[in-house]
Amino acid sequence: MDDAQTIPDDQWRPDRHQKSQRDEKDQSGCAICGLLNEDGSLVDGGLIIRAIANMHDRSNGLGGGFAAYGIYPQWKSWYAFHLMFDHDAARRQTESYLETVFQVAHQEAIPTAHLEVIRQRPILVRYFLLPKEELRARHYDLTDDDIVMMNVMHINKTIDGAFVFSSGRNMGCFKGVGYPEDIGRFYRLDEYQAHLWTAHGRFPTNTTGWWGGAHPFGILDWAVVHNGEVSSYGKNRSYLANFGYQCTMHTDTEVIGYLFDLLVRKHHLPIEMACQAVAPPLWSRIEQMPPAERQLLQTLRIIYGGALLNGPFSIVVSHAGGLIGLNDRIKLRPMVAARRGASLYVASEEAALRLMCPSPDLIWRPAGGVPVIGRLQSQPQEVSVA
Amino acid sequence: MKRIYAREDLCLGCRLCEIHCLVAHSKSRRIISAMTREKGQITPRCKVEESGQVTFALQCRHCEHARCLEACMTGAITRDPATGVVLHNADKCVGCWMCLMSCPVGAIQRGREGHVASKCDLCQGEAAPVCVANCPNEALLFEDREERKK
Amino acid sequence: MRKWLVEPDFILTRDPDRCINCQVCVRQCANDVHVHDEEADLVQSDSEKCVGCHRCAALCPTQAISIEKASLEFRPNGNWTADRIRAVYKQAEGGGILLSGMGNDQTLPVLWDHMVLNASQVTNPSIDPLREPMELVTYLGRKPDRLELNRDANGKVSLATELAPQLRLETPIMFSAMSYGSISYNASFSLARAAQAAGTFANTGEGGLHKDFRPYAKNLIVQVASGRFGVDPDYLNVAAAVEIKIGQGAKPGIGGHLPAEKVDAQVSATRMIPERTDALSPAPHHDIYSIEDLRQLIYGIKEATQYTKPVCVKISAVHNVAAIASGAVRAGADIVAIDGFRGGTGAAPTVIRDNVGIPIELALAAVDARLRDEGIRHQASIVAAGSFRSSADVIKAIALGADAVYIGTAALVAMGCHLCQKCYTGKCNWGIATQDPMLTKRLNADVATRRLSNLLRGWSLEIKEMLGGMGINAIESLRGNREHLRGIALSDRDLNILGIKAAGE
Incomplete structure (x- = not known):
């Protein structure tokens, strides 16, 4: 043991050490927002920071975070792992593990700014990886995505003090304890160019904030920002366990990410149907549909009962192909959306929406269970990274 | 009109209908007094008929062509023109028993109240006859079957 | 003397x-x-x-x-x-052998009474079922693990998955297997009619299907037990589903026993046995001595019904119930019914009723966890049975992982049963567990149907209230959602098997 290198005071993540045998979900209120340039044009992080800051009172300083897409064009075919470490020992253990399974093209500290208000920061490092050939050969039945996910879960579950919080290609999650606008400045997000941004300000009600628990929740290129509580969490978690997803992060938001990964990436459902699986129409409405549609929806709901997200939520789910805004079936959390030209905006409050897009072509309040779907039409512009 | 119909397949033969009928037509209208002090002086208007496993409660059918009414010589038996209920007025009854003789179903009895006949009045003033209301197995129904047929 | x-x-x-x-x-x-x-x-x-x-x-x-x-x-x-x-x-x-009717009456701990439910406060609004939709619809049967779609040239999708046969329940409560013979014609008739009225199912038990109940067969599950009473192709095909009865919670390890006194002309015709003879079901099915034999019977029934009906396997909760349930699922069961040791009966040796089998609470938790661990939970629905006394017991069972429950005793109590435990004498004064015509007419089927329907309605309303309190508006989100349960005064071991946290955690 190399105690000298271990930071003794790691209270910035206190409940990491009180991890009970069973997983807990976390309840929180929150602010969310997202923007997508469907034409792939890039915008820096300044705008989304100002938008989330405009909903300051919806968070309480215990968590903030961002997801950005198109930020690593020179590494775009490599999985960008963002890791936080409690201490150097965890970093060394993780790195030696990564080297056994991945080719590491590049690694560096995630650039941060010194901010008075951001305290007790973990060690933040990013790696650009691909599974090793021998690993691919051994797991011939798995895709690279499957191998990456398996290893993210393995690290998060077994290496004490290490936490992978972003693992997609040409995208990244940036999060921590603090108000979101401070987290944005801390990570110097105004230096990144992305075609798709999401942001989150957290208001946890029953746990102290910890860096890993902030949103977005990211797995592969999925990132979820979430306002609400998943009352069906226990059900969703056990349902996902059927498909090999292990919930290890003490947050109900992670089931949302896994569900979309399962429905869209593994089961190849169109985005609209994935949304209908997690927020399905009422049985009484399904009954009234034309026969073909009725049968489709009935079957979808029968098969994916375990994927239904119950409880109040508004979420922005982002992925390489675009953005999804969605409310629970009876709209118990706020969400508004706007469009201008090729840009789509969603936010908890109109205040943030108007800040991002002062004169929209269209502004609306999506009904419960009715998704707002934005699709990237062309490849993002290629520019060199900051 | 609404009449009482018995369902012999459901009648328990418990005779609670008789007991409640007697109480309803007693002076005290309290079950213990009626069934002890007054018992010998009141006739239950409904009577449970029994033969082997078949039991059912019988009361006046309030026939459309009431032979008792035609046979009554004192005008003690009359029909309420509004409701169609066949009523018996003990004050006018002389106990000639012509109604008993003419009743095709044997629903009229010699009353214990005096030398007068006794028959079901469908519990005038009550929402439903007490025999119906108190049957524990809903073996007595109070309904308008002619209306239903229409 | x-x-x-x-x-x-x-x-x-x-x-x-x-x-x-x-x-x-x-x-x-x-x-x-x-x-x-x-x-x-x-x-x-x-x-x-x-x-x-x-x-x-x-x-x-x-x-x-x-x-x-x-x-x-x-x-x-x-x-x-x-x-x-x-x-x-x-x-x-x-x-x-001393006989008893109804279920285990010993004062062993009832674990339902050691589990409490959650409700929303502040962070999650509770939902008012009087003002918002609240869905109890439940489908029982084998589900594929994923939806398959066809995509045409324009990218338009259509359904490719052909779903295995399912039972649709408007409320996740069914009437447990009670045979005509053990209970009266009117009692059976009332269960069938109430099931139809409520959009759920009643189980005929092993006594065959009286011809008068045919019109209700869409809401009946017919049972194939070791005695095979009343089983023929028509019996299998007319019903909504077929249940193979391996065991019964009240008497694991032994077969049914209907005393000759209760076998009158009608019962005899329905069961296809001589009048006034004891109807004794063998302890095992003599064509099932192992799991592969069960598979043959399951597929035999599926063949006989052209794969149009779910096949359920009912087992009693015994020590290795999880492994047995897993075997039944792998043998092709679309539904597994688990009957706990408090389940009722018309007649059982008292010593077996009171000493054999395990509580449904633990059995259910173990089976649900086992099927999930094996990744086959979606391949069969779980129906829990064995003494559900209130809607609270039902909703706790669903949170533990049951898709639906069977109620037997509660249904009988709704019809007037007073749990005197003398069903085996055939002298039921309430006209339920008897074939004596003087007694059977005491149960007015209209009244009993109404009372059963009222019970289902009342429990369903209560379930909706409790679901709404938890901030959930569809029952599938509570199914197997043990986060909403907490244990009180249970050992760590019990909590572990139940897969729930202690209250306060």
Whole structure:
């Protein structure tokens, strides 16, 4: 043991050490927002920071975070792992593990700014990886995505003090304890160019904030920002366990990410149907549909009962192909959306929406269970990274 | 009109209908007094008929062509023109028993109240006859079957 | 010889100030407890014959009758309790197996009473079922693990998955297997009609399907038990689903027993057995000596019904129930019904009823966890049975992982059963567990249907209220959602098996 290198005071993540045998979900209120340039044009992080800051009172300083897409064009075919470490020992253990399974093209500290208000920061490092050939050969039945996910879960579950919080290609999650606008400045997000941004300000009600628990929740290129509580969490978690997803992060938001990964990436459902699986129409409405549609929806709901997200939520789910805004079936959390030209905006409050897009072509309040779907039409512009 | 119909397949033969009928037509209208002090002086208007496993409660059918009414010589038996209920007025009854003789179903009895006949009045003033209301197995129904047929 | 050591269970007292000598009690008691002494014009009672069914007291118009536990006290003894001493007396008299009806009545802990439910506060609004939709619709049957779609040239999708047959329940409560023969025609008829009215299912039990109940077959699950009473292709094809009965919670390891007294002409015709003979089901199915044999029977039934009906396998909750359930699923069962040790019966050896099997709470949790661990939970629905006394028990079972529950005793109680446990005598004063025409007519099927429907409605409304309180508006989100349960005064081991946290955690 190399105690000298271990930071003794790691209270910035206190409940990491009180991890009970069973997983807990976390309840929180929150602010969310997202923007997508469907034409792939890039915008820096300044705008989304100002938008989330405009909903300051919806968070309480215990968590903030961002997801950005198109930020690593020179590494775009490599999985960008963002890791936080409690201490150097965890970093060394993780790195030696990564080297056994991945080719590491590049690694560096995630650039941060010194901010008075951001305290007790973990060690933040990013790696650009691909599974090793021998690993691919051994797991011939798995895709690279499957191998990456398996290893993210393995690290998060077994290496004490290490936490992978972003693992997609040409995208990244940036999060921590603090108000979101401070987290944005801390990570110097105004230096990144992305075609798709999401942001989150957290208001946890029953746990102290910890860096890993902030949103977005990211797995592969999925990132979820979430306002609400998943009352069906226990059900969703056990349902996902059927498909090999292990919930290890003490947050109900992670089931949302896994569900979309399962429905869209593994089961190849169109985005609209994935949304209908997690927020399905009422049985009484399904009954009234034309026969073909009725049968489709009935079957979808029968098969994916375990994927239904119950409880109040508004979420922005982002992925390489675009953005999804969605409310629970009876709209118990706020969400508004706007469009201008090729840009789509969603936010908890109109205040943030108007800040991002002062004169929209269209502004609306999506009904419960009715998704707002934005699709990237062309490849993002290629520019060199900051 | 609404009449009482018995369902012999459901009648328990418990005779609670008789007991409640007697109480309803007693002076005290309290079950213990009626069934002890007054018992010998009141006739239950409904009577449970029994033969082997078949039991059912019988009361006046309030026939459309009431032979008792035609046979009554004192005008003690009359029909309420509004409701169609066949009523018996003990004050006018002389106990000639012509109604008993003419009743095709044997629903009229010699009353214990005096030398007068006794028959079901469908519990005038009550929402439903007490025999119906108190049957524990809903073996007595109070309904308008002619209306239903229409 | 007088059975002078057999003591009365109850003492019946008649209040002379209230008794009006109306003899309703005399006419109602099939056990001849009450006798009218013509000479004295007095009703007298013989407590020794009283089974405590309350029929006389319920019908007494003056509430003159009270029934109390016989207070003939033995010297206090925590080991040799009065019940055990009396059982020895009875057995010493007769030398046979002591029989009982209904379920285990011992005072073992009821784990439902050690689990409490969650409700929303602040962070999550509770949902008011009077104002918002609240969905209890449940589909039972095998589900594929994913949806398959066809995509045409324009990218338009259509359904490719052909779903295995499912049962659609408007509420996740079904009526458990109770055979015609063990219960009366009117009782069976009422269960079928109430199931149809409520959009759920009733199970015929192993006694065949009376021809009069055919019109309700869309809401009936027919049972194939070791005796194969009343089983023919038509029986299988007319029903909504077929259940293979391997075991029953009240009597794991042994077969059904219908005493000859209850086999009248109608029962005989329905069961396809001679009149007035005992209907004894073998302990095992003699064509199922192992799991591969079960698979043959399951697929035999599926072939016979052209794969149009889900096949359910009912097992009693015994020690290795999780492995057995897993085997049944792998053998092709679309639904697995698990019957806990408190499940009821018309007749069982008391010693088996009270000592064999495990509680449904633990069995259900173990089976759900096992099927999930094996990744086959979606391949079969789980129906829990074995004493659901209230909607709270039902919703807790769903949170533990049941897709639906079977209620038997609660349904009988709704029809008037007083749990006197004498079903095997055929003298049920409430007209439920009897074939005596003087007694069966005491159960008005219209009344019983209404009461059963009311029970289902009341429980469903309560389930909706509790779901809404948890901030959930579709029952599938509570199914297997153990986060919403907490344990009180349970050992760590119990909590671990139940997969729930302790209250306060």
